Amino acid sequence: MEKSLLERAKTLEPQNPNKSTGLFGGQSSGILNWNDIAYPHWYKMYKRLLGNYWQADEVNMSGDVKQFSNLTAAEQEAYLKIIGLLSTLDAPQTRTALLISLYATDASVQSIMAVIAQQEAVHNESYSYVLSSVVSLDEQNESFQHGRKDPVLLKRNEQIMHQYNQFVEEPTIENILKTLVYTSLLEGMFFYSGFAFFYNLARKNKMVGTSTMISYINRDELEHGRFIAELFRATLAENPEQNTSELTEWVYTHFQQSVELEIEWSHYVLQDVEGIDLDEMAGYIKYRANKMLRMMGLHEIYPEHVENPMKWIRAYVDNFDGTKTDFFEQKSRQYTKTSDLNGFDDL
Template sequence: MANTYYKAINWNEIEDVIDKSTWEKLTEQFWLDTRIPLSNDLDDWRSLSEQEKEMVGHVFGGLTLLDTIQSESGMDQLKKDVRTTHEEAVLNNIQFMESVHAKSYSSIFSTLNTKKEIEEIFEWTNTNEFLQKKAEKINEIYKNGTALEKKVASVYLETFLFYSGFYTPLYYLGNNKLPNVAEIIKLIIRDESVHGTYIGYKFQLGFNQLPEEEQQVLKDWMYELLFELYENEEKYTDQLYAEIGWAEEVKTFLRYNANKALMNLGQDPLFPDTANDVNPIVMNGISTGTSNHDFFSQVGNGYLLGTVEAMKDDDYFIGID
């Protein structure tokens, strides 16, 4: 009998049922930005002030940077510490969709912005001190952290750091503006919700195997990191939103989602903010179903864009006994 050099993945023998259910969820909600009619938002775009247009461009530039980190660095690092072969397959799916997310912002730029404006957006993104600080902080953990620290960084990015940017399109959607741009963001949020809960679940499996003393050391590190990231995010938020008067509302949204990140990791919330404290227009934007549910019909009736469902507290959390 020949020795085994490489083992084939067998989806009929599942070591962890969460791997299979997550794979099915992610493939079920597959989408591409090319199927969303962004040009239908041009009239709304022209109605915005120049200050708002610049803010929107910078917001999406920042989101592009974070998704680039996840697709180029984050998932590669997480795949070094998988528990099952099926987990690696799920992370491959996540990595591809993070690339789809990053590309989606460029589709928005090419629809709404001139070439000169796009160049300015990426110049701003690639030199902004607060964006670069959080990129460096997260990426250094990916490169040098332990397996569990990398998962914490990933969940913080997916469930917390994106939301200073997500606030803007959700706010406009709640005010009946830029619905197709917001459609893309809601699809991204739906993906990130699954990514965050899945990676948080994998974190909890490893965390619960640690001795109590090591758990406490890691927990202290987690909360210290969150404080540091939040402090930087406050400055970033002020820079983006202070002039148009949204900064404090965005910070509330950030604290709410920071708590969600901790819940994904099986930890207690840190901030007092709840869904009731978040601007109801933004929460309504999250909970509104997708309006473009039939755009995939052009490539066959079996290829439909799934409904964007309302996000509930338990969407963020998988309990581990």
């Protein structure tokens, strides 16, 4: 059967209604009135994303500069490899968010994706910022080479690269849905063994500036994952012919593959790091996979991992009153203005 390729959304088509008739492949004027959109609650998501605004150089790295040389050899190696990993995940996200918006015929999706793309660009900048604070330029460059050369990392990222590039080559509804699945995996699970490493350092009063930066990124990714899951569900509802048993099995298969690859990566990069139980880490990865599947409207595939086995992580990323308190005598600061838009899912 011949695949139907989507056309890029036109910039302005005044003959069409302002409220879109479809997320992808629909009609809309290109004029955005937030009070007249197809999915009104997405305005709250847009506002939450805006409320998370931050810049990399706002984080004080002076303590980390002094501490890095005192980390164990295993901690230093993991630090550099994990920064290399994170950069391979966030750099493509900026472009992928923009690519999705090019085919979105709903102006609210275009705007939300623009904010997500901007935040992913800040995330990637932050990795350059933290490395420039603690190691030489040569070591910085070497860390960023991991995504191109490390065989375990290349294996881990192979399916992400394949699906993202498949969407570039064949912009169909099916490939948008599959790309949203991998975006959900990326935002909601692929980062988390890396996040755990930095929070574990902070538990030992090490590299607190870096962990603060990571907590900012973590909070953004929680919001991104929430929106991507909703976009997946809404796109599937608008295109019921895509809601097949084959697609569902594809999602479950690729979630399982991704969990196995993430566990393999966590063993590779964290095996010599004191303070992280690798069996507990594997359970946490499965817990995160279950959580993302539920958000996407699917059932859990790891029924024995419905509870977070690493509850200590929550202390480093969220408080429900909207205020983030830095640890170890860093000052408290307001993350977002207190409003009914605050609060987010448990890690």
